[in-house]
Amino acid sequence: MIRPLSWLLLSLWSLAAAAEETLHYPADPEAGAPQSLVIHAALDLPQARPLLEAFHRRHPRIELTYRNLTTLELHQRFLDAPDTADVVLSSAMPWQYYLANDGHAQPIDSDAARRWPAWAQWRGELFAFTFEPIVMVVHRRLLERFGEVRSHGDLLALLDNHTEALAGRIVTYDPVRSGAGYTYAIEESRLSPRYWDLVSALGRARTVLVDTTGEMLDGLEQGRYLLGYNLLGSYVRDAVADKPDLVMVVPEDYALVTQRLAFIPRQAPHSEAGALFMEFLLSEEGQRVIAEQTHLGAMHPGLSGTGTADALRDEVGDALRPIAIGPGLLATLDRLKREALLARWRREFQREVPPQR
Template sequence: MNRLSRLASRWLLLLGLIGTPAGADETLHYPATPDSGPGASLVIHGALDLPQMRPLLEDFHHAHPDLDLRYRNLTTLALHERFLAAPDEADVLLSSAMPWQYLLANEGYAQPLETQAAHDWPAWARWRHELFAFTFEPIVMVVNEALIERYGEVRSHADLLALLERHAEALQGRVVTYDPATSGAGYTYAIEESRLSPRYWDLVAALGQAEAELVGTTGEMLEGLIEGRYLVGYNLLGSYAQERLADQPRLKIVVPEDYALVTQRLALIPRQAPHPAAAERFLDYLIGETGQAVLAGKTTLGAIHPALEGPGTATSLRQERGEALRPITLGPGLLATLDDLKREALLTRWQREFSRRERR
């Protein structure tokens, strides 16, 4: 096992918690139509649930019926380790584990896409022409209307901090967030927020004072919020929350007004892809206006394409939130999550701040 494989085995046990908690290793198959003549195959491995992926695949296959298309849904851990074991198996990799997708490209495992769509793609949403962000997913809070009725609106991190400081006793055990020691998502967000906000550590301390529940996934947070065990959820993946809470009018999704992290799913074509021409067709579609329009209209993932406006687009969110939106930078900084010393230092401080105030 090489160094990259060893790191993946250790760290993606955490980062795997970003991926699909259920239904992993499911597949979709769209055979080439009988009258389309000789065709090619396309194999896509993704850490993206079937309900979100199906509209894209159906639309793409309708436009390319000559392709025998197979999609395998995996956790981020399984996807990454499977790729390292068989780098010539899949034609496209889609993953929310941003540091590991970046590392693969940086280590030379990706091949470039040189289409017009790739050249036109926003520079902040790609690395070279080898790694492409294709979703725009804010990190949100979820607040129960009962709490709003009693204490007022929670629109920002500052509002949440004030709420926790003033009403820590009433909120004991009724707040939930990621545990950065066991969740790759939680750890990534902690790194980003500690850079962004001078009051981040005060917020961590206030979460500790309220004895916030620490969990590993957005799914666990949503379950507790729906069941009424929690009144506030902090740092949930907005796309999952939007999908899951569509029939929960008492739970309000809040994109913080002061700053909101935005995560993106990243796509690449492996250098040893068995069907590179078909892979290029799909990735060109995924970042093209047609595929992005499907993503905006039929999923909760958020489209990036600058020509698209309206609900489900980054353009619309930017018009509403402006500079408050802070996409996680696609660059070398992502590799900080793989540095043992930096991780130990951040988690030590996080635990110290979470525990430092006297419990009432």
């Protein structure tokens, strides 16, 4: 097992903005003996609120406190105080797997958990509950000038053929500063033999490197960038819904899929309430809320149609590449492997970069 991540957290901690957001739902005094439930999460409020409200309607006697943090804040807070939250959920798959693998998650014995797909859980302790593609966002000005970009191959050809015209107009994650960006980099380097060619082409085009999907979307909406690479699709769908100048593209050659992972800590102060929430999260009722009221992608095997993993599979087919829940995620947190991959990433990205004018 990988031991404490102080080396990684110290290198990234200063980059995580302290921006905790809290929602509180008081218990209904007429609903019976009150219970408490504390959820620590890395899931923005617009996406979380429909789930929380639906759960609270079903369990009105539960006083629910929801704290939304950045992925790194969430992880550090858990390490500092593993007995303060009843449910922990996050899109940082390697960090969540690390905690479960290190013995911090308790097994969940419920009908919903037993029926959950084997590929979407680990040891009955850690559960994926969303299905979110990693996408590109293309500005219509780029489409009108250069044509459609449907795949990574199309993007590579575009960058090779129009390097100067696109200089400074492409944006993506910085894998050095962003945990998500690094996770996608390590997964793509395994998936695609041309990944390093693409990194080099991004470097030649002086691609702008940022820390979050939100920063990329802001620049795309303002017209500073013409193409964003490797954005979180669940956030993109909301952003482009009323932006006719922006088009979301799920790459047709391969598309990474990330999943938010949830667990009940072994030291949860209110584990019974945590189990009720996990049961709801994995139930058809809870997953229907995800499908109909969010863009997170429902995974329940009994659901199909808009807003579900099945619908995305129908749209994209075999190109989907869900990030596997298993020991391979720990490679993301291995210090030597991280340093080796980032060293190559810097080398490829900086190679043959034209001088700034």
